[in-house]
Amino acid sequence: MEFRAASDQAMLVYLGEEIGLESHRRVFQLLRLLQEEPPAWVRNLQPAYCSLLVTFDSCAVDHQEVEASLRRYEERAEKMALPQPRVVEIPVCYGGEFGPDLDEVAAAHNLPVSRVIELHLSRSYRAYFLGFAPGFAYLGDLAAEIATPRLATPRKKVAAGSVGIAGTQTAVYPFATPGGWRLIGRTPLELFCKERQPMGLIAVGDEVRFRAITRKEFAAWPPQ
Amino acid sequence: MSSLLVENPGWMTTVQDLGRPGFGALGVSPSGAADPVALRLGNLLVGNESGAAALEMTLVGGRYLFPEGGIIALAGADFGAKLNGQPIEMWIPHAVRPGGTLELGLTRAGARCYLCIAGGIYADEFLGSSSTHLLSGLGGFAGRALRKGDALQFGAPEQRTRRRRISAQVLETLKPGKCLRVTRGPQADWFSEATVRAFYEGTFRVSEDSDRLGLRLEGASLALKLPREMISEGVSLGAVQVTPSGQPIVLFVEQQTAGGYPKIANVIGADLHCIGQLRPRDEITFTHVSLEEARTLWIAQQRLLNSGEELFA
Numbered sequence: 001m002e003f004r005a006a007s008d009q010a011m012l013v014y015l016g017e018e019i020g021l022e023s024h025r026r027v028f029q030l031l032r033l034l035q036e037e038p039p040a041w042v043r044n045l046q047p048a049y050c051s052l053l054v055t056f057d058s059c060a061v062d063h064q065e066v067e068a069s070l071r072r073y074e075e076r077a078e079k080m081a082l083p084q085p086r087v088v089e090i091p092v093c094y095g096g097e098f099g100p101d102l103d104e105v106a107a108a109h110n111l112p113v114s115r116v117i118e119l120h121l122s123r124s125y126r127a128y129f130l131g132f133a134p135g136f137a138y139l140g141d142l143a144a145e146i147a148t149p150r151l152a153t154p155r156k157k158v159a160a161g162s163v164g165i166a167g168t169q170t171a172v173y174p175f176a177t178p179g180g181w182r183l184i185g186r187t188p189l190e191l192f193c194k195e196r197q198p199m200g201l202i203a204v205g206d207e208v209r210f211r212a213i214t215r216k217e218f219a220a221w222p223p224q
Numbered sequence: 225m226s227s228l229l230v231e232n233p234g235w236m237t238t239v240q241d242l243g244r245p246g247f248g249a250l251g252v253s254p255s256g257a258a259d260p261v262a263l264r265l266g267n268l269l270v271g272n273e274s275g276a277a278a279l280e281m282t283l284v285g286g287r288y289l290f291p292e293g294g295i296i297a298l299a300g301a302d303f304g305a306k307l308n309g310q311p312i313e314m315w316i317p318h319a320v321r322p323g324g325t326l327e328l329g330l331t332r333a334g335a336r337c338y339l340c341i342a343g344g345i346y347a348d349e350f351l352g353s354s355s356t357h358l359l360s361g362l363g364g365f366a367g368r369a370l371r372k373g374d375a376l377q378f379g380a381p382e383q384r385t386r387r388r389r390i391s392a393q394v395l396e397t398l399k400p401g402k403c404l405r406v407t408r409g410p411q412a413d414w415f416s417e418a419t420v421r422a423f424y425e426g427t428f429r430v431s432e433d434s435d436r437l438g439l440r441l442e443g444a445s446l447a448l449k450l451p452r453e454m455i456s457e458g459v460s461l462g463a464v465q466v467t468p469s470g471q472p473i474v475l476f477v478e479q480q481t482a483g484g485y486p487k488i489a490n491v492i493g494a495d496l497h498c499i500g501q502l503r504p505r506d507e508i509t510f511t512h513v514s515l516e517e518a519r520t521l522w523i524a525q526q527r528l529l530n531s532g533e534e535l536f537a
């Protein structure tokens with residue numbers, strides 16, 4: 001555990017140095033423990049690949065006290081058993097107007113479009129953390145053969161449900177927002193809905209799989 | 225229950241309260257008033273809880289009709305408000321007669337003016353807050369900025385409103401400034417000494433391309449010592465992140481919750497409300513303070529805002 005002040009009211013706790021399941025496990029364990037037994041001064045917990053940002057009530061505690069307190073959680077967090085990841089399946093209609101960048105991604109890697117889709121479908125992904133917008137999960141890791149950098153200029157508006165890739169990550173846009181990921185398809189599912197419990201379709205630690213559907217299935221979603 | 229009719233929504237008016245902290249793990253940023261100090265004082269003037277929902281007007285006020293009347297107070301930036309055609313003062317409650325019209329123009333200083341109404345505005349709650357989260361279209365009035373013809377409801381006043389103003393001394397103490405105090409950012413050591421000096425000695429201009437997600441600044445280019453890739457991590461409110469172009473962005477209330485740009489500094493809690501009053505083309509500077517000083521300033525500010533009677537003249 002390494003600590004660095006992020007602001008006068010927030011502390012960054014680093015739990016690993018590279019993106020991967022090992023760092024993710026440690027972040028997730030500490031997050032779970034702090035969610036289950038929250039110290040009174042915690043205001044917000046923001047997990048990421050290798051770190052947890054802890055925002056605190058600075059009227060109650062200072063950075064030294066936060067560090068000392070979190071160190072007392074460290075050992076227990078490491079022993080904490082994590083539940084089997086929940087499996088979430090996401091139907092995706094690839095290409096066409098739903099995946100305006102699919103052809104370009106295929107061309108960039110010298111692969112047929114069908115192979116790009118096959119590789120995207122070939123594995124399950126870990127939801128490392130959520131960020132950017134409500135319900136936006138950073139999913140990894142994408143097959144190296146189709147890893148593609150972000151667009152140089154982000155789109156001003158990406159349709160809700162768009163499935164994108166960026167580097168070795170993939171994600172689904174829950175809302176119509178600006179976005180720089182390369183879009184390869186779209187899901188008819190609602191990723192985030194405030195009338196639903198839980199609101200987000202994907203939570204930290206989930207295992208996400210994609211399934212190809214046709215345009216017809218997309219249009220008629222949900223299936224009867 | 226009484227209503228408020230939007231005859232003209234100004235440039236961008238949203239329903240805001242003190243936001244919804246605590247949902248970072250869902251990817252939800254707190255949102256809430258851009259100038260929470262003004263919101264709190266405005267609410268206290270009309271006898272509301274300090275975190276009641278109010279209208280946040282941006283740069284241009286608009287025109288609002290009160291068919292059944294109400295008690296209102298304006299806080300934050302002065303937009304030259306007129307009630308039934310007569311100029312009215314800020315920072316003091318006013319009774320609006322049934323059928324009364326409140327009209328506000330262009331800002332005279334600052335960026336945001338709050339219209340607080342006794343009884344508080346009713347709006348959609350999302351994760352315990354009525355504040356509008358524009359990016360996701362959640363909370364507030366239909367999750368969006370107000371439009372002409374919208375009708376909002378507000379509650380009955382909780383108590384008889386006393387006609388008293390916020391003291392000049394309190395307003396002076398809490399006056400939003402253009403020199404933002406900051407603590408070191410988590411990647412401050414990624415920048416050379418010369419760059420850090422340029423950051424603290426330079427003047428930055430707020431770009432037109434700024435909103436509740438973040439303020440883009442134009443000024444000295446802030447280069448890293450060495451090009452370096454960062455692993456995305458959680459970002460705090462007021463973080464000053466530097467993009468590859470060398471220009472800083474101050475992350476604001478509707479910020480994305482994680483990001484991969486190095487952060488040179490972070491605006492202190494006691495100065496976050498100042499960000500909410502910055503206008504495009506404003507020129508700002510940064511001053512470094514220690515974590516300890518920042519904490520002392522925050523505690524003093526919270527104590528003042530919670531001091532009740534002492535706030536009033």
